[in-house]
Amino acid sequence: MTTEATLEKTLSRRQKEVYDYIRLFIEDNGYAPTIRETAEALMLSSSSTIHSHINTLIRKGYLTQTAGGVRTLALTKKGKRPKVVTQAGIMRWIQDQGIEKTHDANVYNLLSDLQEGIQSGRIC
Template sequence: MTTSATLDKPLSRRQRDVYDYVRMFIEDNGYSPTIREIADGIMLSSASTVHSHVNSLIRKGYLTHSSGGVRTLALTKKGKRPKVVTQAGIMRWIQDQGIEKTHDANVYNLLADLQESIQSGRIC
């Protein structure tokens, strides 16, 4: 298969899983995961399988890396998606706001209601 044909092929389900994990890890931590962390994160026991998926993502232009070091994966513009607000992100933000210390009753009630709605499953 030619290089341009490889670049144009859509990502497989596992490649998308790897890419999404790397993207979220970088957004949450500010640095890239290791191959072993990716394997653990997407529940694959084989680091070599993850390595193969990462190499495919690099060939397809979704990731880049610097040779000679760990945690050198970086996202490219090709695969970037708009940021998505997750329940975990909202809960972390609420905790960071310190609603227990909020003196404004309206803000406290709003954040407490949001937190309760997420925990009860009313907001998915």
């Protein structure tokens, strides 16, 4: 199979699982998971299987990797999905803002109301 044919071929179910895990891990943590973390998360005992899937994802253009380091995987534009705002993401952002420490009453009220609305289910 030619390289071009490999690039156009869709992801297998397992490749998609590996890619989705890596993508979510990077989005949540800001850095890539290790091979071992990925294998454990997907309940695979062989790290060589994960290596194989990652190499395929790199060849297909979904990931890139910087040589010589751990946690050097990165997402490419091909595999990125549009950002989706989740309640958990909003709550994490509110906590990061440190609303208890803000001196601006308007900001405090807005963030407090947003946080309360999410927790109560008023905002879905």
